[in-house]
Amino acid sequence: MPPHFIDGQPHHHDRPKRERQPGEPLRIGVGGPVGSGKTALVAALCRQLRDELSLAVLTNDIYTTEDADFLRRHAVLPDERIAAVQTGGCPHTAIRDDITANLDAIDDLIEANDKLDLILVESGGDNLTATFSSGLVDVQIFVVDVAGGDKVPRKGGPGVTYSDLLVVNKTDLAPMVGADLDVMRRDAGQVRGDRPTVLISLTDDPAASLVQAWVREQLAGAGVTNV
Amino acid sequence: MDSGLATLLALADSRLPTGGHVHSGGVEEAVTSGLVKDVVTLRAYLRRRIRTHGLVTASVAAAVHGGLDPATADRETDARTPAPAARQASRAQGRGLVRLARRVWPEAGASEVTGEGPVWELVGSRPHLAVASGVVGRVSGLEPQQTCATVVYTTMTGSATAAQRLLALDPADVAALTFELSALCDATAAEAAKGIADLSDPLLDVLAQRHAGRDRPLFAS
Numbered sequence: 497m498p499p500h501f502i503d504g505q506p507h508h509h510d511r512p513k514r515e516r517q518p519g520e521p522l523r524i525g526v527g528g529p530v531g532s533g534k535t536a537l538v539a540a541l542c543r544q545l546r547d548e549l550s551l552a553v554l555t556n557d558i559y560t561t562e563d564a565d566f567l568r569r570h571a572v573l574p575d576e577r578i579a580a581v582q583t584g585g586c587p588h589t590a591i592r593d594d595i596t597a598n599l600d601a602i603d604d605l606i607e608a609n610d611k612l613d614l615i616l617v618e619s620g621g622d623n624l625t626a627t628f629s630s631g632l633v634d635v636q637i638f639v640v641d642v643a644g645g646d647k648v649p650r651k652g653g654p655g656v657t658y659s660d661l662l663v664v665n666k667t668d669l670a671p672m673v674g675a676d677l678d679v680m681r682r683d684a685g686q687v688r689g690d691r692p693t694v695l696i697s698l699t700d701d702p703a704a705s706l707v708q709a710w711v712r713e714q715l716a717g718a719g720v721t722n723v
Numbered sequence: 724m725d726s727g728l729a730t731l732l733a734l735a736d737s738r739l740p741t742g743g744h745v746h747s748g749g750v751e752e753a754v755t756s757g758l759v760k761d762v763v764t765l766r767a768y769l770r771r772r773i774r775t776h777g778l779v780t781a782s783v784a785a786a787v788h789g790g791l792d793p794a795t796a797d798r799e800t801d802a803r804t805p806a807p808a809a810r811q812a813s814r815a816q817g818r819g820l821v822r823l824a825r826r827v828w829p830e831a832g833a834s835e836v837t838g839e840g841p842v843w844e845l846v847g848s849r850p851h852l853a854v855a856s857g858v859v860g861r862v863s864g865l866e867p868q869q870t871c872a873t874v875v876y877t878t879m880t881g882s883a884t885a886a887q888r889l890l891a892l893d894p895a896d897v898a899a900l901t902f903e904l905s906a907l908c909d910a911t912a913a914e915a916a917k918g919i920a921d922l923s924d925p926l927l928d929v930l931a932q933r934h935a936g937r938d939r940p941l942f943a944s
Contacts, residue, residue, distance in 0.1 A: 582943040584745040585888050596742030596819040597943070 511658055512630045521552075521612035522718040523602070524711065525591065525628035527655055528639035530621030533665040533698060535563045537639055538618050540704040541711060542572040549613040549720065552577040552605045554598065556587045556620045563618060576608050587620025588627075595632040613720045614711075624653030635660040635714055637707070642666045646675040649684040649693075657687045661694065661710050668697040727865045734863065735873040737880055742819030746812060747885030747942040748772060748878065749927050752934035754889045762896045765886045769879055769904055773911050775924035777878035779803050780813075780853040781871040781915035787857025788867040793846050799919060800851040806928035808935035810851070812944030817855035821846055824859045831862045871912035879908060885942060 516522070526534050538553055545551055553573060555563040557580060564580035567573065581597045583590040590597055598617065606612055617633055619626060628636045638659035640648045643666055649656055656662060662684055670677050677695055684693040694706040733739065750768065753759040759768045783803075787796045804810045821843065824831075831842045846858050853874070860870030880901060887897045914920070934940055 582745050582940065584747065584885065584943070585941040586744060589744055593738070594740040594742060594744050596740055596822060597745050599822065600742065600815070600818055 514630050514632075514634055516634060516718065521550075521606065521615050522635075522715060522720060523615045523617055523633040524714065525617045525619065525633035525636035526639065527591070527619040527622065527626050527628060527636060527659070528663075529623060529641075529644060532621070532639045532641040532644065534618050534621070534639050535566055536698050537637075537663065537665065537704055537707060538563075538616050539567060539570055539572045540698055540702060541616065541708060542567070544703055544708050545614070545711070546573060549715070550609065550611055551614040551616065552579070552609055552612055553616045553618065554578075554601050554605065555580045555618045556583050556590050556598065557581075563620075577605070579605055583620060588622045588625070591617070591619045591626065591628045591632060593629075595629050598632050614715065624648070624651060624655055627654040627658065634718065637661045637663055637710075639663045639665055641669075642675045642677070642680070643669045643673050645673075646677075646680045647683075649680050649687065652687045656684065659691070660714075661692055661707070662688060663707055664693065664695045666697060666699075667695050668699045725864070727863075727869055730863050731865060731869045731873055734859070734865070735876050735880075737877070737884060739823070741816070741823050743816060743877065743881055744884075745943045746816055746881060747889070747944065748776070748882035749930035749934065749944070750882045750885040751889060751940055751942045752930040752937065754886065755937065755940075756930070756933070758930075759886060760890065762892060762900060765883070765890075765892070765897070766900055766903075768886075769882060769900065770907065771924070772882055772927065773875060773879050773904065773907055775922060776927055777875040777908070778911050778915050778920045779922060779924075780856070780878060781874040781912055782918065782920040783851070783853035784857035784860060784874050785867045785871050785916045786919050787854055788860040788865075788870045791857075793850060793854050793858065796854045796857065797851055800853050803921075803923045804851075804928070805923060806932045808944065809928050809931035811935075812931060813851045813853070814849045815943060816852040817850040818848060820852065820855040820859060821848065821850060824855070824862065828862045868912060868916040871915040872909070875908045875912045875915065879904060889941070 526538055528534050553567055557563050564578050567578050568575055579601045581590060581601050636659050638655035664680050696704055696706055753768055759765050783796050783800050825843050856874050883897050883901055887894055931944060934944060
């Protein structure tokens with residue numbers, strides 16, 4: 497159900513959730529427009545979490561392996577923990593309408609790595625309408641950036657409205673692009689109801705502490721106890 | 724009477740979530756190589772693909788549908804698919820179809836195909852697309868010729884849609900082309916239902932292999 501209003505107030509429904517089987521790794525989707533900082537955020541999370549738990553990353557690129565190559569080059573994880581899905585030029589189809597290639601890649605990652613706790617599924621840079629199927633991920637993060645304009649949260653879309661965590665990235669750029677962070681925070685709160693929003697700058701805080709804390713909450717909630 | 728028509732339409736629907744949308748059936752490499760560049764060259768490519776790959780895949784599927792055991796059909800498909808990249812693409816698509824089919828028909832028994840044990844164990848997780856299609860055709864209650872029709876038709880539409888995306892063709896032109904080729908699809912499906920076709924297509928094998936070596940393709944094959 498797309499975001500809608502009743503008597504001028506945003507109206508929310510719970511979205512369907514995948515039933516996780518015991519022992520399955522938690523799957524967290526990371527989506528958002530091109531250049532908003534998805535891959536940098538994934539890299540930051542890997543650096544913070546890789547010593548404590550067993551994790552893997554799956555990327556959905558427009559040009560196949562660019563994001564996966566970035567992650568490999570920066571050695572955030574060993575190669576066998578990074579996989580890339582080819583999306584036929586349609587990254588949103590591969591995470592929403594037909595998730596088969598992603599599910600196959602997840603099976604392969606689970607087969608190649610002992611006892612995975614967490615799989616980060618990164619979408620290809622797409623537009624505001626992109627969202628992950630509940631058959632693919634357990635929870636999802638949507639990343640937008642300040643430089644994309646402070647109107648983005650108001651414009652909404654399923655990622656902004658329904659993601660389990662909205663990340664407004666690159667707050668350090670706000671003065672340079674004339675973006676009003678308070679407006680972004682307020683607009684996000686208005687369309688998101690109780691769903692959390694965090695404003696971050698990976699330049700100021702390379703550990704992405706706020707996102708990291710949220711991810712740890714999700715892991716704890718999912719029964720992954722070694723964090 | 725249950726004609727299976729709606730089932731046939733569902734299996735031939737490009738929205739069926741089996742991972743087919745990430746495969747171009749060699750079209751991406753044909754476009755990159757300059758072989759397919761407009762509607763005219765796409766027509767030639769699709770005609771060839773229907774008559775070679777479509778015929779062989781549908782004929783193996785029909786044989787499996789009719790009772791040929793999956794292991795033998797797997798070897799027959801390998802024998803007609805010399806390029807490793809083409810084999811891999813076929814298995815990737817077979818894997819996707821079986822993934823869906825296991826969800827749709829989880830209780831399908833061994834009696835559905837020759838052999839013993841639950842049908843999905845018999846088929847394995849990475850069968851060739853032809854083998855998976857034959858089993859799915861049978862399990863879903865289609866007739867062998869209907870299985871052939873879905874295989875040939877999706878062989879055409881998968882490549883046609885990929886070409887439309889890659890060349891930004893007018894969708895109406897591509898749709899017109901698929902209607903134009905419908906008689907060829909029907910004739911090919913009818914031929915495929917008669918027995919396993921003994922041919923392979925060197926051009927499609929070469930394209931599949933070259934695609935695998937390309938830097939940053941959009942499609943998996």
